[in-house]
Amino acid sequence: MTTLRIAGGRVLHPDFSVREGDVLVDDESGEILAVGDVADGDATLDAHGCLVMPGLVNAHCHAAMTLLRGYADDKPLESWLREDVWPVEAELTDTDIRAGTELALVELVKAGTTAFADMYFSMPEVAEAVAESGLRARLGHGVVGVGKDEEAARADHEESLDFAREYDGYADGRVRTIYTPHSLTTVDESLLREYVPKAREAGVPLHYHANETRDEVDPIVEERDERPLEYADDLGMVEEDDFVAHGVHSDAREVELLAERGTAVVHCPASNMKLASGAAPIPSYREAGVTVALGTDGAASNNDLDLFDEMRDAAMLGKHAAGDASAVPAEAVVEMATAGGADALGLDAGRIEAGRRADLAVVDFEAAHLTPTHDAVSNLAYATRGSDVRHTICDGEVVMCDREVLTLDEDAVRERAAEHAADLVARAE
Ligand SMILES: CSC[C@H]1O[C@@H](n2cnc3c(O)ncnc32)[C@H](O)[C@@H]1O
Numbered sequence: 001m002t003t004l005r006i007a008g009g010r011v012l013h014p015d016f017s018v019r020e021g022d023v024l025v026d027d028e029s030g031e032i033l034a035v036g037d038v039a040d041g042d043a044t045l046d047a048h049g050c051l052v053m054p055g056l057v058n059a060h061c062h063a064a065m066t067l068l069r070g071y072a073d074d075k076p077l078e079s080w081l082r083e084d085v086w087p088v089e090a091e092l093t094d095t096d097i098r099a100g101t102e103l104a105l106v107e108l109v110k111a112g113t114t115a116f117a118d119m120y121f122s123m124p125e126v127a128e129a130v131a132e133s134g135l136r137a138r139l140g141h142g143v144v145g146v147g148k149d150e151e152a153a154r155a156d157h158e159e160s161l162d163f164a165r166e167y168d169g170y171a172d173g174r175v176r177t178i179y180t181p182h183s184l185t186t187v188d189e190s191l192l193r194e195y196v197p198k199a200r201e202a203g204v205p206l207h208y209h210a211n212e213t214r215d216e217v218d219p220i221v222e223e224r225d226e227r228p229l230e231y232a233d234d235l236g237m238v239e240e241d242d243f244v245a246h247g248v249h250s251d252a253r254e255v256e257l258l259a260e261r262g263t264a265v266v267h268c269p270a271s272n273m274k275l276a277s278g279a280a281p282i283p284s285y286r287e288a289g290v291t292v293a294l295g296t297d298g299a300a301s302n303n304d305l306d307l308f309d310e311m312r313d314a315a316m317l318g319k320h321a322a323g324d325a326s327a328v329p330a331e332a333v334v335e336m337a338t339a340g341g342a343d344a345l346g347l348d349a350g351r352i353e354a355g356r357r358a359d360l361a362v363v364d365f366e367a368a369h370l371t372p373t374h375d376a377v378s379n380l381a382y383a384t385r386g387s388d389v390r391h392t393i394c395d396g397e398v399v400m401c402d403r404e405v406l407t408l409d410e411d412a413v414r415e416r417a418a419e420h421a422a423d424l425v426a427r428a429e
């Protein structure tokens, strides 16, 4: 066993108290060994002036959409997808997706994110990029039925399940998988009835977009006379370990259903504001006991992958929507970005305590915009930026040290992504 001591900082504990102390990590097993007054390590990572916090969890992303950052803005979801995003995505190649995913991974590491959930295409490429980066992920091949005949739609489901079965546990267990139908309106009911049980047999959780916009909810209610998540429940899609993205337009019955089933919701406040989708009822979810995580969604609807931004957005939007400054407080959004995300993705992480995975972010608090520190949790929720993260550690491995990404070549990744983005857009014209 070799150990790493993260020394000289203050530690954010699971009860949100902040105390001076070190964190001792086994960098072979990737486990936290001790917190507080710990033994010397074989190596030391300096954390003076810093706050050591759980690595952030981005629970809903389309990583390779970094290539489409700024490509199409200022439209609502439906026309944005149909007029801009899906036509250009039809031109994507495996190497484009690899380049865009690597760019996302650099961005995630640099902002202290240690785990993310991704729904996209060319997922073996995404899995390899994740393996290389040292991060942790829940990955799923996204299934969309729009514009496909039955044979092609069926092949899409098969690809999603094949990927999920083959890659679960990849990269020393850092990659886990999910079965990812895109949404309840873009995937055919009869194929969901056929393939959801197969995902259950394979023991793979489900992740899909749900109740994101009124335009998506209203036709389901009109056609079926039931709420979208009741329809999903009828299809067996609301189970423990599943997690849905957005949940903006859920009513009280749906909130209760998610709480009963133990299905988590991933709140994506920036995407919901940018596409003008609405404000998710976060206080209702939390009061009902639903696990709430945070996600950026893709970089094309955000337009970055900085979960510190997302925490701030979640708090601000929550207060604004409720007309109540005490709604969605600082502690709630820090919990969503750490323990909530880890729970949604089924990871033994998100809390700094012995025995948990050593997924950590070390945030430099010696900055003008973080001075003074009356309340470290307040600073994290309202004032910290991704660029304040000094070190990122995942599974006990230091993946960024003093802002240098150690697992990926940042400059090369940026150059390659910019080239792929330009070629992609030229092909789509
Ligand atoms: C089938 S892979 C994922 C698919 O989802 C698209 N997408 C990106 N952002 C959103 C969003 O906010 N709601 C619904 N779908 C979204 C992405 O472009 C891919 O086509």
Ligand SMILES: [Zn+2]
Pocket (backbone or CB within 6 Å): 060, 061, 062, 209, 245, 297, 298
């Ligand atoms: Zn999405």
